[in-house]
Amino acid sequence: xxxxxxxxxxxxxxQVDDRPPPSSEEIAAAAQxxxxxxxxxxxxxxxLLWGAWPASQKVLELATKATDREVAARAKAxxxxxxxxxxxxxxxxxxxxxxxxxxxxxxxxxKILQQIHDM
Numbered sequence: 001x002x003x004x005x006x007x008x009x010x011x012x013x014x015q016v017d018d019r020p021p022p023s024s025e026e027i028a029a030a031a032q033x034x035x036x037x038x039x040x041x042x043x044x045x046x047x048l049l050w051g052a053w054p055a056s057q058k059v060l061e062l063a064t065k066a067t068d069r070e071v072a073a074r075a076k077a078x079x080x081x082x083x084x085x086x087x088x089x090x091x092x093x094x095x096x097x098x099x100x101x102x103x104x105x106x107x108x109x110x111k112i113l114q115q116i117h118d119m
Contacts, residue, residue: 033061034071
């Protein structure tokens with residue numbers, strides 16, 4: 001329950017992006033680039049797929065099963081972030097509090113939720 005509350009609070013801070021969503025072809029190309037030898041391309045592909053959620057959901061779920069560990073790890077990280085309501089444009093302060101929440105014990109979590117609420 002607290003994790004759901006955390007996700008709801010964080011979603012409130014996500015800014016709306018006015019750009020059109022990526023096409024299915026762009027999503028497929030980005031999924032291929034998750035395994036690129038070029039770090040910048042992997043980062044850009046991750047960001048595009050993350051920002052394209054939910055359109056990229058199926059592609060990312062498939063990518064978590066990839067034999068390339070880099071591809072699988074990046075896909076899993078995006079899915080984990082989305083489940084917590086963290087998107088590329090989530091304010092860094094909220095992302096830091098979420099990381100603290102995830103590492104905290106049950107006694108500390110309500111305090112961290114309050115900090116997120118007070119943002």
